[in-house]
Amino acid sequence: MEMLENVLVKQGLITAFMFVGVVMWFAYWVSDKITRGQVHGSAIAIALGLVIAYIAGTYTGGKKGVADVAVFSGVALLGGAMFRDFAIISTAYGASLDVIKKAGFVGALSVVMGVVVSFVVGAIIAVLFGYTDPVDISTIGAGAATYIVGPVTGTALGASSEVIALSVAAGLVKSVLVMSATPFVARIIGLNNPLSAMIYGGLMGTTSGVAGGLAATDPRLVPYGAMTATFYTGVGCLLAPSVLFFAVRLIFS
Amino acid sequence: MMVYGVALLAFCMLVGMFTGDQLGVLLGVKANVGGVGIAMLLLIVLSNLSDKRFHLKPVSEDGIKFWSAMYIPIVVAMAAKQNVLAAVSGGWMALIAGVLAVLVSFALIPVFTRLSGGPSEPLPPLE
Structure with a gap:
């Protein structure tokens, strides 16, 4: 048993391939039957x-979902930013350049608006929950953009670690909800063509969620969605600690 | 050779990430600005070139297609390593802020689609 565990830990990435294969096989079976x-x-x-990530989190108390269970540690690598981005980029092969050119402007606009709307x-x-310090308000607003914009903004503005943790939590809620709710609202919001996908990516912004x-x-x-979403965090890190923070300070001081 | 496709993909990603980092420094932001998007654009432009020098043989194409086929499994792994516990137990404020941000953004999608000249043709249904 211990030897088996050793193998699974040592060959972490390979174990992760098998883990994902089993999860997908089961999911497609449930979908079908x-x-x-x-x-x-x-x-x-x-x-x-x-x-699974939630259950693993309650069991290990860690931050990396199932990857905190030793035998599944490879899932952190397979599901990490490097492989995720590599796979996202590969999907661009054969995508239509015309659509992207045509939707370029509205795509860019949706990124900026997406950051501003989520921040607001x-x-x-945050204000409704009694926060009055512009730094706290901005950090939580930034967290509602993505869980990366939150801590980046909070650190830049000198927010307390407590508020930064809250901003990360808000961003995680967003990411999890976007991941799980999108297929159910897709029809209502017209998410069935490349153009609306670009707008969706820009407005949502969370790369993992999108x-x-x-x-x-x-x-x-x-x-199409990934293309715009990938600019979101950068734009968020640009706007939140500067223009948006100044606007909040103007109102609350 | 299949590895040519994989190498081309890797090249695009590295160029994109480097450019994204540079863009971040230029803008004074502690983040990569659009690295993945730039890499995607590069790959699209390269794959749309009719230039014979960049024409990939089907075998080399398979090196790229393998990774797009691995996209969903990788996303499942990504889902399984999220800090879902923190998202759920972050308290009411985090929960409400996150949920409302998503709902408002969802609601804006049709608005923006109309803004860009009306909804475009939906893709044909999947098999």
Whole structure:
């Protein structure tokens, strides 16, 4: 038993391939047999991944979901930013340059608006919960953009670690919700073509959320949404600690 | 050779990430600005070139297609390593802020789609 565990830990990435294969096989089986194809297998697989991450989190108390369980540590590498970005980029192969050119402006606009809207929503909630310090309000607003913009802004502005942790939590909620809810609202919001996918990526912004949400909705939309989403965090880190923070300070001091 | 496709993909990613980092420094931001997007653009431009020098043989293409086929499994692994516990137990404020940010953003998608000249043709349904 211990020897088996040793092998699984030592060959971490390989174990992760098998783990994902088993999760996907089960998810597609559930999709086919239980939902009769109504819910797409990839949507179930992603939701299942999140559930497993939650269970593992309560069990290990760690921050990396199932990857904190020693034998599944390779999942952190396979599901990490390096492989994720490599796979995202590969989906661009064969994507239509025309669509991207045509939607370029509205795509860029959606990125900026996405950052501002999420920031404002987060900031308003922070105020409603009794925060009055512009630094705290801005950090929480930035967290509502993505869980990277939050801590970057908080650190730049000198927020307390408590507030930074809250901003990360808000960003995580967003990412998890975007991943799991997108396939269910796709029809309502018209997310069925490359143009709306670019807008979706720009407005949502969370790379992991968009990556998961589009994979579960229609993998053909991935390159368009991912393209704009990838600019979001950078734009957020640019706007939140500067222009947006100044605006908040103007109102609350 | 299949590895040519993989190497081309790697080249695009490295160029994109480097450019994204440079862009971050230029803007004074502690983040990579659009590295992945730049890499994607580069790959799209290269794959749309009719230039014979960049024409990939189908075997080399498979090196890229393998990774796009691995996209969903990688996303599942990504989901399984998220800090879902922190998201769920972050307290009411984090929960409400995150949920509302998503809902408002969702609601804006049709608005922006209309802004860009009306909804475009949906893709044909998947098999």
